[in-house]
Amino acid sequence: MGLLGARQVGKTTLARLLSARTEPVLHLDLEDPTDLARLDDPMLALRSAEGLVVLDEIQRLSELFPVLRVLVDRPESSTKFLLLGSAAPELLRQASESLAGRIHYHELSGLSLDEVGAEAQDELWVRGGFPRAFLAGDDEASAEWRRDFITAFLERDIPQLGIRTSSVTLRRFWTMVAHYHGQVWNNSEFTRSFGVAHATVRGYLDTLTSTLMLRQLQPWHENLRKRQVKSPKIYVRDSGLLHSLLGLRDRHELLGHPKLGASFEGFALEQVVSRLGLRPEECYFWATHAGAELDLLAVRGQRRWGFEFKHGSAPKLTRSMRVALEDLKLDGLTVVYPGLDVYPMAENVTALPIKRLWTDDLQTSLD
DSSP, X not given: OXXXXXXXXXXXXXXXXXXXXXXXXXXXXXXSHHHHHHTSSHHHXXXXXXXXXXXXXGGGOTTHHHHHHHHHTOTTOOOEEEEEESSOTTTOHHHXXXXXXXXXXXXXXXXXXXXXXXXXXXXXXXXOSOHHHHTSSSHHHHHHHHHHHHHHIIXXXXXXXXXOOOHHHHHHHHHHHHHTTTXXXXXXXXXXXXXXXXXXXXXXXXXXXXXXXXXXXXXXXXXXXXXXXXXXXXXXXSHHHHHXXXXXXXXXXXXXXXXXXXXHHHHHHHHHHHHXXXXXXXXXXXXXXXXXXXXXXXXXXXXXXXXXXXXXXXXOOXXXXXXXXXXXXXXXXXXXXXXXOOEEEETTXXXXXXXXXXXXXXXXXXX
């Protein structure tokens, strides 16, 4: 099994909790020089292992994957392997090729409202879901941790993945993306700003997406006799990192910032994706050049459910929502907002407070 998630999101902690229930356990951290040295000859080091073998930060040693394929395929072996990685499977290309059909990936996201409690909604939104950022003693300590995380990620973690982009360039790009958070990707605009080729800028975007820092929400389009948007929408996945990139230190500064609505949209989007266990291929947005749009279209089998995210005390039904319901033939539309009450807005349209995402029965809407 592969457990994937951003750096510092809690993968190792979760693996140690799982390991406590299993004996024997061999835990190898590929960032530890001693453990890395033990794997100079990986077949020799691993072929006699029994029970559970945890390989932490597996992206550091991609040459392990062919060896793991041989070890997994041994008919007499009961050894289980848990691979922890800080990159999406697309970046671990050799893993997907070597272990095709032999590995199941689970993505570990940051803390959710279900884990911290609905009363901590604002704190989770402002600080983000990285455990150390959320659990910091105060907002300033949280902001400092996030600033340090961004620096370490760009200067240490990115080069360890074999990516040679300058940390200064990537920081500038990431900051610019933060100002476009929640908007449709415009490759030409970024290309002009950086003075490089389209493919180079797209490479920056894919790097931060593959390392689970950004989300590219793909467009849904079908034959509706309407001109539909066909570029992805871009989000900084963790709201706390978004706020750090925007220079926002606390809730007071966030509430007065032009990106307030977009910040809530991204935060609520991640909560819904986590709540429903949506895979990337089940998540879309929809927009037409005439102005109709839908923030999130969740597609599972024959079911289609729409979500709109509104930072307001009492969202109202809009023409865009009606168009989305009709054109996309939605089974229902949920408007997530930071209020208190659940109420019907129209047939098959419900306003739902974000605090109640885990207490109301959303799962059955897609199953």
